[in-house]
Amino acid sequence: MAVRSQGPSLSPFGPTDGSVPLSVYFKRAYTMAIPVRIPESMTEHSNNKEKKAWLERLPELVACCEQLWDLRPAEPLIDEFVWMKANYIVPAVRSDGTEVVLKVMESPQTFACELEALELSGNEGCVEILASDRKLQTLMLERVRPGIPLAQQPDDEQNTRIAARVMQKLWRPAPAEHGLQTVEEQIASLARLRQRFDGGTGPVPEGWVARAEEAFEELLATSQGPVILHGDLHHWNILSAEREPWLAIDPHGKVGDRGYDIVSYLSNKPSRSCDGTDDKRLMSRRADILAEELGMIREWVLTWGWATDVLTAAMYTDEWEGHIRRANTLASVM
CATH class of the missing domain: 3.90.1200.10 (Aminoglycoside phosphotransferase (APH), C-terminal lobe)
Incomplete structure (x- = not known):
């Protein structure tokens, strides 16, 4: 069963319940294990203002997820099987050793549709959703191994x-x-x-x-x-x-x-x-x-x-x- 975030949402857009000032939150959250490396495929349309703003927020978004779900991100998935354009996809390991994939999504509509589709699937025939955060527009998914297309x-x-x-x-x-x-x-x-x-x-x-x-x-x-x-x-x-x-x-x-x-x-x-x-x-x-x-x-x-x-x-x-x-x-x- 997917786990949902409990308590204040750790989000660069402000906590859900307003209990933590944004400036205080950033000081606490922005300590990433590995710096965010944005592949060229994601910057092709970075002249778009909304796209550029989202790319600039990516390090904060990933740092929030790192703390929220107690995980250590690795290098982003940019091998021959993965082409990133609108979503930032990075493998990570939780503190208990569980391998996961973090998917930070640019579009609110795309995030909402994928989240609902995964929730309705019951984990039959598709990747399992382990957690999600609507403010961060991020999914934490099972790591599919061997993962060959x-x-x-x-x-x-x-x-x-x-x-x-x-x-x-x-x-x-x-x-x-x-x-x-x-x-x-x-x-x-x-x-x-x-x-x-x-x-x-x-x-x-x-x-x-x-x-x-x-x-x-x-x-x-x-x-x-x-x-x-x-x-x-x-x-x-x-x-x-x-x-x-x-x-x-x-x-x-x-x-x-x-x-x-x-x-x-x-x-x-x-x-x-x-x-x-x-x-x-x-x-x-x-x-x-x-x-x-x-x-x-x-x-x-x-x-x-x-x-x-x-x-x-x-x-x-x-x-x-x-x-x-x-x-x-x-x-x-x-």
Whole structure:
């Protein structure tokens, strides 16, 4: 069970109950075991005022966590498997010798969604949350060992079966009350695209948008009911582990039909298992395996795939061409 902070929140934004003056708190907390080292990937947009201010606060934030949870941070995770942009991720060891990972998050919304998704997961199929602090926007997570991403495994067929089994563990019935974005709310981006371009679809081909709108209407009409979704379950977010063979990390946290969670994996192509593989053959084989493992109709798997790629093109119009190419590939193997 996750542990929540008790008593005054040790936060650079001020304690929760106002009992400790900020200046007094900083003098007490700012003694880090290892100085914060910010990777270059996190400073690419540091000209943004909010981003710059958050980066400047990072040492204080980490120091607060060090004292709050009695841990010693190490060097940040910047190896080939980890790419930090909006979150600062650092392994640490607690005073009892427990290995943990500290995740300090820039966005309040992203923090809230990941926290809720992890809490609702019941630690089934995903990394365990050990503690959190809303003021610090920080999670303390279990250290996943060996922690090798599925992207590093060479057998795409086996990888697809592994991913499907992780998905099944994550998909728990959604509670009536929750704070996560729904798939229906995300699909509304297609309508917003038309509003943005005065009834048109901008750079995204109108025919694809119209097909996606019709497809989503049919898919939602036959939905088996809303479940908790990971929201970004690709090869790099599934790690080899000891508590379970494989665990998911970094959930975006959404609620909706199971089909939505298939898409990030279906179109992802890590070089270790996909180099030299024809795209159509790859997508067709994955659709067959996912349909078999998940007890779904193959056409339904592919329709969720291409329709969601069109949706993503509508949400990120500056990158629309790549998403429409993938949508075309998926539609061609139906």
